[in-house]
Amino acid sequence: MPIDSDECNIKQCMPIWRALASRNPEEALAELHRPRPFGSVLGEMMAEHVAMMRRRGYKYTSQPQLLLRFDRFLQLHPGPEAEPLSAMIDRWAATNATRHHADECEQLTRVFAKILRHGDPSIPMRRPDPRPKKEASKQWRKPHIYSPADVRRMLEIARNYPSPRAPLRPPSMYTMLLLAYCAGLRRGELARLDLGDVDLHAGTIIIRQTKFFKTRILPLPDSVVVELRAYIDARRRAGGAQDARSGLFWHERGDGHYTPEMITWLLSDVIRRAGLKPSRGKAGPRVHDLRHSMVVNRILEWYRTGINPQDRLPFLATYLGHRDINSTLVYITVTQELLHYANERFRAIGAPCLNLGQEVLS
Numbered sequence: 001m002p003i004d005s006d007e008c009n010i011k012q013c014m015p016i017w018r019a020l021a022s023r024n025p026e027e028a029l030a031e032l033h034r035p036r037p038f039g040s041v042l043g044e045m046m047a048e049h050v051a052m053m054r055r056r057g058y059k060y061t062s063q064p065q066l067l068l069r070f071d072r073f074l075q076l077h078p079g080p081e082a083e084p085l086s087a088m089i090d091r092w093a094a095t096n097a098t099r100h101h102a103d104e105c106e107q108l109t110r111v112f113a114k115i116l117r118h119g120d121p122s123i124p125m126r127r128p129d130p131r132p133k134k135e136a137s138k139q140w141r142k143p144h145i146y147s148p149a150d151v152r153r154m155l156e157i158a159r160n161y162p163s164p165r166a167p168l169r170p171p172s173m174y175t176m177l178l179l180a181y182c183a184g185l186r187r188g189e190l191a192r193l194d195l196g197d198v199d200l201h202a203g204t205i206i207i208r209q210t211k212f213f214k215t216r217i218l219p220l221p222d223s224v225v226v227e228l229r230a231y232i233d234a235r236r237r238a239g240g241a242q243d244a245r246s247g248l249f250w251h252e253r254g255d256g257h258y259t260p261e262m263i264t265w266l267l268s269d270v271i272r273r274a275g276l277k278p279s280r281g282k283a284g285p286r287v288h289d290l291r292h293s294m295v296v297n298r299i300l301e302w303y304r305t306g307i308n309p310q311d312r313l314p315f316l317a318t319y320l321g322h323r324d325i326n327s328t329l330v331y332i333t334v335t336q337e338l339l340h341y342a343n344e345r346f347r348a349i350g351a352p353c354l355n356l357g358q359e360v361l362s
Helices: 014-020 025-032 043-055 062-076 085-093 099-119 131-137 148-159 169-182 187-192 222-237 260-273 289-304 309-320 325-329 336-361
Strands: 204-207 216-219
Touching: 014 025, 043 062, 043 099, 062 085, 062 099, 085 099, 099 131, 148 169, 148 260, 148 289, 169 187, 169 222, 169 260, 169 289, 187 260, 216 309, 289 309, 289 336, 309 325
Parallel strands: none
Antiparallel strands: 204 216
């Protein structure tokens, strides 16, 4: 069988050798084959839909990945001629019995319903089925809420991180961790921060064109601004580029920016060294849990100072870069301490109202 490396998702010959040495070389080589994107019988329809959504201003990144996986399945497992769309999706659903795949099939059905309706507005709207997503959500990993003591321990480990060949790395990791927790930044937002995005005089940072095409200016606590000023001074002494477009978290290789993947690896290692995550594997707390922890600990602080969190949630949603308050509610993990403060607030404010109602009835 002739092998074309351009048609295989490989960077070296070892996978081909292993496939040829396997018990079923034909099947193993077929697994290495990478079909042409949107080359199936539905490929043109899917490609046009993706292009249309992006012309309308949507980033539209996750849905095309789902469509490409379905497109690859159709190319590798073609069905009979004139096969209806529902039968194609049923065949794809039968390849995997997991809850996650069932949710993907529901998402795919929903996308195709929109595609068909764009072509023919007379087609009635399809009512989404929420059951697959609810079943899949039962398997989602619950976020870990770091305590202030956990964060202090991680900051100390990051500050003293062993890095003799890259002396700027420990202060970089320390500042990344500080912004991830105190400002609730995503890893991609940390990676895209430029030196010019920091205004030490105003005490703000600019987060440009992130999720949902939002750009926001975030005020920082004075203590964080002090640490950020110290890091920028250390960055300058280390020879970091001073151009406003250079990466805030600078290093000597490549374009000077840390990638989101590298930030995740470094901060995950800090979490492991703090004893909060197993030494190997993906289990345990994640870097993104710092964002969850920021939300929960901020609400706890509001409760302690007598502020009604419900009044402040729209401001928190804007600070986090969410489209609406519903996205922020996902980050509110109910801990025992948070439940205690909520109960105490109800006892102080809500309970007297109930007693008043009973007096009126009597």
